[in-house]
Amino acid sequence: MKRYILFVIALCVTAVYMFPLYWMYITVFKSASEMFQYPPSFWPQHPESHLWQVFSERGMGNFLWNSLVTACGTVAVTVFVGTGAAYALAFVQNRWTSFAIFTVLVLQALPSSLMVTPIFTAFKALGLLETPRLAVVIAQITKTLPFYIVLCRPSFVQVPRELRDAALVDGASPMRAFFGVILPLAVNGILVSAILVFLQSFGEYVYARSLILDDQYQTATVGLSAFVGATKIDWIGIMTYSAIFVTPILIAFMLLQRRIVAGLTAGALK
Amino acid sequence: MNTLLRRFPRANAFEISLAVFALLYLLIFAGLPLIYNIVLSFQQVDLMEPATLLRPFVGLANYRDVFGRPEARQVLINTVLFVGLSLTLQIIIGFLLALLFAQDFPFASAMRGLFLAGWIMPGLVVGVIWKLIFAGDYGVLNHVLMQTHLLHEKIFWLSDPAWSLYAVILANVWLGVPFNMLLLSVGLAAIPADLYEAAELDGANPLQRFVGITLPMMKATLGAVIALGAIMTMQQFDLIAALTQGGPANSSQVAQFWSWQLSLQTFEVSAGSAVATLMLLLVLVVAVIYVRSTRNERMV
Amino acid sequence: MTQVTDTYLPVNAGRRTAVDRIQIERLSKSYGPVQVLKDIDIRVPEGCFVALIGPSGCGKSTLLRTIAGLERSTGGTLRIDGKVVNDMPPRKRDVAMVFQSYALYPHMNIEKNMSYSLRLRRTAPQAIRECIDGVARTLGLEQLLARMPRQLSGGQRQRVAMGRAIVRNPKVFLFDEPLSNLDAALRVHMRSEIRKLHERLKATSVYVTHDQIEAMTMADHVVVLRAGQVEQQGAPLDLYHRPANKFVAGFIGSPSMNFIEAVIGPDGRNAQFGGAQSQTLDLGPGRTLPAGTAVWLGLRPEHLRFQGGERGINAVVDSVETTGSMTFASIRVEGVEAMMLVSHAGVSSMRSGDAVNLDIDNEHIHVFDRKTERAL
Numbered sequence: 001m002k003r004y005i006l007f008v009i010a011l012c013v014t015a016v017y018m019f020p021l022y023w024m025y026i027t028v029f030k031s032a033s034e035m036f037q038y039p040p041s042f043w044p045q046h047p048e049s050h051l052w053q054v055f056s057e058r059g060m061g062n063f064l065w066n067s068l069v070t071a072c073g074t075v076a077v078t079v080f081v082g083t084g085a086a087y088a089l090a091f092v093q094n095r096w097t098s099f100a101i102f103t104v105l106v107l108q109a110l111p112s113s114l115m116v117t118p119i120f121t122a123f124k125a126l127g128l129l130e131t132p133r134l135a136v137v138i139a140q141i142t143k144t145l146p147f148y149i150v151l152c153r154p155s156f157v158q159v160p161r162e163l164r165d166a167a168l169v170d171g172a173s174p175m176r177a178f179f180g181v182i183l184p185l186a187v188n189g190i191l192v193s194a195i196l197v198f199l200q201s202f203g204e205y206v207y208a209r210s211l212i213l214d215d216q217y218q219t220a221t222v223g224l225s226a227f228v229g230a231t232k233i234d235w236i237g238i239m240t241y242s243a244i245f246v247t248p249i250l251i252a253f254m255l256l257q258r259r260i261v262a263g264l265t266a267g268a269l270k
Numbered sequence: 271m272n273t274l275l276r277r278f279p280r281a282n283a284f285e286i287s288l289a290v291f292a293l294l295y296l297l298i299f300a301g302l303p304l305i306y307n308i309v310l311s312f313q314q315v316d317l318m319e320p321a322t323l324l325r326p327f328v329g330l331a332n333y334r335d336v337f338g339r340p341e342a343r344q345v346l347i348n349t350v351l352f353v354g355l356s357l358t359l360q361i362i363i364g365f366l367l368a369l370l371f372a373q374d375f376p377f378a379s380a381m382r383g384l385f386l387a388g389w390i391m392p393g394l395v396v397g398v399i400w401k402l403i404f405a406g407d408y409g410v411l412n413h414v415l416m417q418t419h420l421l422h423e424k425i426f427w428l429s430d431p432a433w434s435l436y437a438v439i440l441a442n443v444w445l446g447v448p449f450n451m452l453l454l455s456v457g458l459a460a461i462p463a464d465l466y467e468a469a470e471l472d473g474a475n476p477l478q479r480f481v482g483i484t485l486p487m488m489k490a491t492l493g494a495v496i497a498l499g500a501i502m503t504m505q506q507f508d509l510i511a512a513l514t515q516g517g518p519a520n521s522s523q524v525a526q527f528w529s530w531q532l533s534l535q536t537f538e539v540s541a542g543s544a545v546a547t548l549m550l551l552l553v554l555v556v557a558v559i560y561v562r563s564t565r566n567e568r569m570v
Numbered sequence: 571m572t573q574v575t576d577t578y579l580p581v582n583a584g585r586r587t588a589v590d591r592i593q594i595e596r597l598s599k600s601y602g603p604v605q606v607l608k609d610i611d612i613r614v615p616e617g618c619f620v621a622l623i624g625p626s627g628c629g630k631s632t633l634l635r636t637i638a639g640l641e642r643s644t645g646g647t648l649r650i651d652g653k654v655v656n657d658m659p660p661r662k663r664d665v666a667m668v669f670q671s672y673a674l675y676p677h678m679n680i681e682k683n684m685s686y687s688l689r690l691r692r693t694a695p696q697a698i699r700e701c702i703d704g705v706a707r708t709l710g711l712e713q714l715l716a717r718m719p720r721q722l723s724g725g726q727r728q729r730v731a732m733g734r735a736i737v738r739n740p741k742v743f744l745f746d747e748p749l750s751n752l753d754a755a756l757r758v759h760m761r762s763e764i765r766k767l768h769e770r771l772k773a774t775s776v777y778v779t780h781d782q783i784e785a786m787t788m789a790d791h792v793v794v795l796r797a798g799q800v801e802q803q804g805a806p807l808d809l810y811h812r813p814a815n816k817f818v819a820g821f822i823g824s825p826s827m828n829f830i831e832a833v834i835g836p837d838g839r840n841a842q843f844g845g846a847q848s849q850t851l852d853l854g855p856g857r858t859l860p861a862g863t864a865v866w867l868g869l870r871p872e873h874l875r876f877q878g879g880e881r882g883i884n885a886v887v888d889s890v891e892t893t894g895s896m897t898f899a900s901i902r903v904e905g906v907e908a909m910m911l912v913s914h915a916g917v918s919s920m921r922s923g924d925a926v927n928l929d930i931d932n933e934h935i936h937v938f939d940r941k942t943e944r945a946l
Contacts, residue, residue, distance in 0.1 A: 003374065003375040003376065004375075006370070006373050006375040007376050007377065009370065009373040009374065009382070010370055010371070010377075010378065010381050013367065014381045014384055014385065015569065017384075017385060017388065017444070017447070018384060018387075020396070020399045020444065021387070021388075021391075021399075021402060023399060023403060024395075024399045024402075027402065027405060028512040035408075035525075036407075036408050037408065037415045038407060038408045038413070039417075039935075040408055040409070040410045040413055045527065047381070053309065070286045071885075072308075076420060076703040080820060081291055081292045082292055083287045084288030084289070084291065084292065084293065085288055085292030085293070085478075087288060088285045088286065088288040088289035089286070089289055091285060092285055092286070092289070097289070099529060100289060100293055102561055102562075104292070104293075104294075104296065105561045105651055106554065106557045106558060106561055107296055107300050107301075108557075109505075109553050109554070109556070109557035109560075110300065110304070110548070110550065110553060110554075111504055111505035111507070111528045111553060112505070112507070113505070113507040113525050113526040113527065113529060114307070114526055114529055114530075114546040114549055114550050114553075115300070115303055115304070115546075116306070116309065116527060116530060116533070116534065116545075117307060117533040117534075117539060117543045117546050118303040118304070118306040118307040118310055119303050120308070121310060121315065121317070121533075121539055121543075122302075122303065122306060124317065138299060139299075140294065141295070141299065142299045142303075144385060145296060147295065148420045149292065149522045154533065157568065160671065160673065162669050162670075162671055162673035162676060163672065163673050165360065165638075165640050165660075165667070165669070165735075166667070166669060166673035166674075166675070167665060167675075167686070168640065168659070168661060169638055169639075169640070169661070169667045169744075170661070170666075170686050170687035170690065170734070171661040171687045171690040171691060171738075172661060172690055172736070173284075173659070173661060174283075174284040174285060174885045175284050177689065178284070178285075178684075184677045185676060185677060187297075194400075197567070199390055201391075202393075203391070203392025203394070203395070205392070205393065205394045205507065205508045206508070208529070209511075209549050210530070210534050214427055218457070220393075221392055221394045221508075224394055224395065224398060224514060225394060225398075225511060227398075238398055238402075239398075239399075239402070242398055242399065245392075245395065246391060246392065246395050249390060249391070250387055250390070250391075251727070253386070253387060253390045254383070254387070257383045257386060257554060258383075261383075261386065261452070
């Protein structure tokens with residue numbers, strides 16, 4: 001009986017929390033007149049969708065492509081540089097690595113809205129703003145790299161030290177031991193962390209908004225904010241845009257949710 | 271090289287170089303900007319002038335300028351309110367949810383997973399959705415509140431200076447609850463079940479068990495949650511950009527958004543960097559406290 | 571249980587040279603201010619089975635790892651086959667190690683685990699096949715080659731770990747407490763299997779254990795370590811009969827040696843102990859010590875005999891335990907704080923409360939200076 005009551009309570013609470021998502025999706029299917037109706041309707045009366053219209057009119061194809069490019073670039077460099085660092089910081093334990101971990105954790109805290117001032121100024125002086133997507137990738141990595149290292153490191157900590165010793169005695173150089181024995185065992189953690197970094201980068205706003213001045217290279221998040229701020233707000237368009245943008249993220253997340261939670265709980269509090 | 275390696279008896283050149291690479295990147299692209307920010311705050315920066323990295327030195331003029339602005343006081347109060355209220359609400363709600371989902375009932379983990387969807391959503395999209403919900407004339411929030419007789423007339427959440435900050439806080443709480451809930455759940459799960467059993471045998475009722483066992487055992491987790499929550503709230507930007515852009519009339523303006531606006535919208539980089547420096551100092555203090563306290567606990 | 575069979579085994583082409591296989595000279599190692607190994611001197615001739623034993627924290631594992639190259643020494647020299655290897659990485663030293671937790675690669679099956687080192691050296695697949703098959707047959711692992719480590723029992727994994735080392739045909743085998751994770755019966759069986767393998771391979775082995783029975787039964791040469799220093803090294807029976815100090819005397823032998831505080835009598839030929847120095851133990855001919863020296867008398871439980879007469883030690887039986895094959899009697903000597911243990915084969919007629927008189931042969935009485943703890 002108690003379980004049933006708890007279930008109902010949890011269901012209500014979850015429903016209340018999920019409401020904004022629900023609201024976004026049903027607005028996608030409302031008609032223009034229904035949109036501004038008051039009291040608002042909780043279910044579209046004459047569902048119609050403008051998915052393709054919004055997609056093409058708003059140049060979503062281009063925006064999404066730019067988002068994809070920057071996210072892939074960010075993830076590639078982050079994983080390439082961060083995996084080794086996470087491994088090194090997990091296996092070598094002395095004063096220096098403690099300090100390095102400390103620094104990495106603190107750097108994670110710096111808000112990009114505050115860091116963007118010097119980055120923008122410096123990039124402008126250095127001419128990096130000519131290649132806006134590269135500039136964004138460089139800037140985003142300062143955020144994603146600490147995040148990735150912190151998330152990934154526990155996966156390496158879990159690998160028993162003796163395996164590396166055994167590989168070394170068996171005749172492997174430290175590099176071969178890393179690639180042949182240790183890395184395969186940390187692959188799960190790496191994948192999960194990489195996906196989280198990708199999702200984070202895909203939805204990033206500050207650096208994209210600040211460093212990309214040419215619409216041609218603009219990312220999807222900024223494209224969305226361009227909608228907003230006009231006097232007459234095209235809500236259906238906005239929500240359609242949002243839905244197109246966010247649904248792949250949500251699907252990816254739902255599929256990997258269990259693994260992500262496991263990875264987070266291992267790394268989150270450290 | 272050998273003498274250097276002797277200091278790391280178990281490491282090899284390979285491992286060290288791996289870490290060095292990443293740390294160098296961070297030092298250059300995160301550490302340097304940090305310092306450059308401080309430098310800029312003492313300079314007079316005019317972006318129209320030819321691009322150089324060093325500009326005329328003006329001492330504390332920028333800081334005086336910033337504090338002299340009429341909105342400065344408002345921004346300070348707002349920032350404190352924003353962080354304080356967001357944290358309080360997030361933790362209370364997160365704790366209640368963690369307690370709820372720690373119980374055993376059907377579909378518990380599935381529902382908990384749904385909450386995490388809120389965490390993965392890009393802040394901007396969340397902001398845009400809430401903007402619709404908050405809409406004065408046709409927004410659903412007003413509708414629901416009036417139907418339940420909590421309101422008698424519509425509130426223009428985003429355009430009324432009295433309410434704009436609280437609207438932003440509400441949206442921020444929505445965004446922050448999943449992460450809080452997750453961390454607090456982990457902390458709750460770490461409390462050994464037999465402590466509760468022993469207390470129950472000793473005659474404690476649920477409330478006494480909560481106050482006597484749960485809260486003290488959660489001290490460390492709560493500390494981490496508060497620190498992390500503060501850091502993440504101070505990082506929040508996308509929501510504000512989507513909802514109010516700090517307005518109307520700076521009623522929902524907070525330090526991190528103000529800094530960005532100054533630097534990248536009105537191009538008063540000198541002022542923007544001054545605000546950024548001050549805020550960064552605060553963030554750094556909180557981050558250092560947090561990292562030191564958790565690393566002392568764990569030897570990993 | 572599988573037996574080591576007499577089939578194909580890679581045999582060391584034993585080079586009969588005068589150079590020892592391993593030479594450790596004044597080896598030291600410190601972690602910052604903490605010195606974990608001090609001036610270690612050990613020579614391991616080819617074909618020798620050396621056991622490193624000592625209490626936890628004595629540095630035996632560190633010493634083994636230093637031989638392997640997994641730790642770097644901070645002083646002294648380590649030579650393998652005459653060549654100084656202090657700075658040589660493990661992969662160049664041609665040593666194989668069996669780890670306490672076996673350290674099998676979880677993502678590789680047994681065959682890949684065992685052939686990893688050969689694959690690293692780009693050995694021809696045909697040669698690898700032959701070698702693995704041979705070793706697998708020797709250790710009874712043929713059926714398990716395709717399985718993954720997590721599917722194997724503890725004993726099976728242990729054999730795979732050994733197989734991995736054998737396949738290497740290395741100059742030296744290193745064992746880091748390989749049997750401590752096995753249950754007692756399997757441990758006894760594997761002891762003899764490891765020793766037999768050592769002989770068949772004509773290998774040189776260094777074996778770390780905290781179990782002195784393992785060391786005594788398996789080794790040609792035993793090194794006792796304490797706090798990073800060599801307390802004594804020698805053949806097992808040497809350590810048993812002629813311990814150099816009280817620590818070694820108490821460490822070797824199970825049940826451990828009894829110690830009584832005593833003072834050398836005025837004529838230097840006996841020791842006085844007990845309440846008001848009332849009892850005297852004749853040390854026998856051929857041994858004269860300075861009168862009045864404060865000493866420890868070391869008497870092994872298995873050497874003490876219940877005697878009928880007046881010569882020897884007077885005591886009272888406190889409790890008697892028997893396993894059926896052995897009897898252990900705790901006895902109390904008046905004035906001596908600790909209880910002594912007497913052990914002998916068979917069942918005893920002694921009962922708690924009996925007054926007894928113990929005798930012991932002269933050569934089995936060990937005397938240690940109470941200050942220096944060295945044998946006198």
